[in-house]
Amino acid sequence: MSSYVLCIFEGQKAEPNITDNLCHHLLDEDTKTILKVSFGCNIYKLYQEVVKDEYFDTYELLVEQLSNRPNLSENDKAVLEIDDPDNISDIYLFFDYDCHCSNADDEKLQVMLDTFNDPQERGLMCISYPMVEAIRHQKDSTFSEELHSTKNLTNYKKWINQNQDLDKSYHNWGAYTFDTWRSITHCHLARSNYLVNDSLTLPVLQIEQDSIFEKQLEKHISNNEVAVISAFPLMLFDYYGNELYQLFDR
Template sequence: MDLVGLLKENEIKHPKLEKKLENYKSDDFSEIYLFFDYDIKKIDEYNKDNLETQNEKIKEMLEFFNNETANGKLYINYPMVESIRYFRKGLPDEDYYTYTTNLFVGRKFKEDTNNFSHYKNLDFITSKDENQQSNWRHIINLNIKKANYICSGLNELPSEKNSINQQAIFENQLSKYVYSKNEISILNSFPLFLYEYFPIDYFN
């Protein structure tokens, strides 16, 4: 699959899109990463896709986009990218691993984040806590631990990085939250992406 070519075609079809890839070809990119939101559509009489069908499509995408040097690698935010600041207390928010939201929250999650988050914008990411510890490091640590909690039930750094890969997180979200509780465990994938590129001791 020529993902770069596909994206270029999409830019051509939609005049409002900036043609950022116009002067590039597939060989110009050694790695490709995709960041998607787990935005499940509510099932009603007008929606023919049921929950299982939507999740099956996501599963297929995770299986296909599983290598950054080949087809590209997919990362999923639960439920969406705004999870990067869903902390109800100042960092480090040790209750973060418990935070969930309704499965069909949709765009309302943006409003919920504004209402519930201790931080009202993204400026906090580059700041430090009262002990002069980097907030970004807290964000990475908390999301890694939470991914491990979702997969293993342990709110701690995993012993092996691969134990919290994207497929494992997705499958455990389905079994422990989506199908049993109609919930999603809030999680951001950008810290998990960084986690794969740094030694585990960096996040202690």
């Protein structure tokens, strides 16, 4: 029987569309079924739901959320039709840092990272800094640190679209190729390694989400900026480990 990898997203369009393309090139396996579902709110709203019950179950929380949804998508229905939740092997949650939101709180984010720290348990929280559009924030395939101000993030998507220094081949995630994913993954893993370990190279060991947040706080957030990092490469590195590099070398 196939096991399930459950991908839970903040948004209803961007993240599922990115993952559809990612599954086409990398995550399509015979032994596991990738299920995609939107929670439909930001991480700070999710925090309010999580703290109500310290013994919560992630899948049950998701089912409760879906049961209150008037119009279910095919992805929603597939999640509800899981016959045995014990067959869920991995859970990944994709959320944005979103420090510009009115309910943003770094202490709450730390609680979420502590709570969702294992994909085989309650799930692994994967944060995009500053938000999902970070995956498009790339000038070329060269490893480089990219910083962005957090003072006016409501215009980040517009800034991404209009910035002439960015490579437009990364803008349409529906058109990403295997080579595009290789470039994005390598660049963002190198950025993460530079942030945490001061080495602008591909990491050999896993880079934990709480370590990334700790270094963001230490080096950048106090200066009203963040190191731009997408959650998707970090999810891939957690899922495949160092075999990810072998997959990209095939």
